[in-house]
Amino acid sequence: MIYLDYSATTPISFDVLDSYNKVSKEFIGNPNSLHSLGSKAKDLISNATKQISELLNVLEQEIIYTSGATESNNMALIGVAKAYKRYGNHIIVSKLEHPSIYKICEYLESVGFKISYVDCDQEGLIDFEDLKRKVKPETILVSICAVNSEMGIRQPLKMIRQIIKKENNNIIFHSDMTQGLGKIPLNVHDTDLASFSIHKVYGPKGIGLLYKSSKIKLEPIIYGSSKENDIRPGTPAVALIAAASKAIRLNIHDLDRKETFIRKLNEKIVKELAHFEGVKINQTKYSIPHILNMSLPHIKPETFLHAMEEYEIYLGTNTACSSGEISNSIMAVYKDKERAATSIRISLSYLTTIDEINRFLNCFELIYKRLSALTYE
């Protein structure tokens, strides 16, 4: 099997899985219980949180555990909208966001908020002038992802923050950092809120984080009885939290070396695919090498994906969450509907081998020729 869909999700590391199993077996208490089994579980969580806070350079109370990045995004956007609605009803997001952000925006629009979509330039970078124009006195929130999930375009968050805050210092800045964690160095202090997902860093599915600066407040989106964490009540997922802490620890370092290796793989693929007429690489100078997107003219992405699957090669179309639709990001950058409708995504990991890439390229040739011939008939 050749797995080339690491940006959709990653295989869990066995070290992390061991922790998950161990905690599930040995820490049976509810962390909210007063007895010693409860405090044992609570103590583990507080150690796990402490470790994460040190790794992300934030305060322990600034970390909220969620079920994943989609929930983190919901909690951030809806939480801010509810908490700050008396200051304004305007929210700005980019055109390169994960679909979950757009779905949340649709909901917020239905309850009276106004959403603006900020443009990006030909390289996929946020159009700063457009951003300045869109910031208004009633803007309460801007959400821009750190790394776009389809083309891997990385945004200069610090600069974006400066622009926003200069126009309107009260605006809260959220960033979906899901595709950045474990791939590039992140400074969460560029933001007030940041979403993370653990299954993107070789951890289990079902857990994410929301960084929430202690300087801002959120209204909860779910209600419950826990006193400890009233923003996200419910019994804490002890084993998932421990596993998350370990997954982050194991994957937050050594990013440069991994990136250099992955860049080589990326360059190799780009170079080889240049021989195929019609293949368009959707990658700009701001794309991280871990994500390699391309459009195959006249070929339905799903067909291509299933054809590759016959050779046990797994890749992605758009993002896993929105297969079948046209790609918002590619549309936003290239303004080309055909290109946006025929894109596939290869995502690479430090686990990927040169041999895997060679085999991928061989199969690519085979299938591309086969499917192109069919299309033109």
Add this chain to the structure above:
Amino acid sequence: MEKLIIIKYGELTTKKENINLFINTLNKNIKEKLKEFSVKIEYDKGRMFIRVLDNAFANVIETLKEVFGIHEIIIGYEINTLDLEEIKKNIQFLVKEKKFTTFKIETKRSNKKIKKTSIEISSEIGAFLLKENQNIKVDIHNPEIKIHLELRNKESYIYFETIKGLGGYPVGTLGKGILMLSGGIDSPVAGFLSIKRGVKVEGIYFESPPHTSIEAKKKVEELARILSKYNGETKLHIINFTAIQEAIYKNIPHEYLITIMRRMMYRISSIIASRSNAKILVNGESIGQVASQTLTSMKAINEVVKLPVIRPVACFDKLEIIDFAKKIGTYGTSILPFEDCCTIFVPEHPVINPDSKVCENYETLIPYQELIYKAIKNHEIIKISEQEKNDYEDIL
């Protein structure tokens, strides 16, 4: 030329007869404190030299700032010669990197075989530097940089700034004390101050489960862990006080609850002290702070023990103690809201001027000797060290 850390002992050097004990203990304490680093330590009666092998100077210095008995920490440079020409060259090399307009040279020679006096050496080097560098001059009263030169047996040392150490005596040189650690703000500060004077402390904590929770005990363990930064590995004696406390509550008039409870704690602490070969009791009592800390109360309570009871914060105001607790890092833990055995069973009107005769009479109402014997027989000892024992290392 080798960069190294030089330690000045300060007050220790005045202890003529015990000087070896003091310096050996300091050496042992520093070794223990620096065990995570690869360092080589040499010492004599005047100085200690620490060679840092993995270039972790900044971290080593931060760690040394937590060791009592160190007066000054110096980053210095060692040259293996007493030859003045060599020394001049090396000083010039070091000085080149620095920006200053005025300087002063202070020479010390513990090696009296050197013919030139310290003053002669200083002025010779000064003249050399004036010749080699432009736009600098000597200012002996208020120089921008002080260049220190020490000439010892075969080596000379050059250094510039000195960093203030914690002072005090090396922990353990004055023997042991039992610190009555309640979980409040005052007792950790009292512990810190006695550690400062060379007393190795062992903590004693009275728990009353189920009236007090495991969290309250954890909190005291955490306080002991913070103190162990200065105290080294710290023993914590945990006394189950439930039976005694319930017996007092059931049988003794309530205005005397606290006085008699404290007398029991003192008795137990004093027995633990003699078993641990500790010479004193230490606690966080502060004159007048609460009913049990009036002078009359202190007298009535103190009477049950023969050991000296040291109360380092007796004359501090509460706010002064709080400032101290913040400085040493115990405050945040101390204010965690868990009940300890002093805050449960609190009478509405405790006696302010208790009478020891009355105490003795009331104490006949409970079989306290037997209860104390049982509590001590079953007491738990935990050893706490600075490195937070992370049981989760394999998990996280």
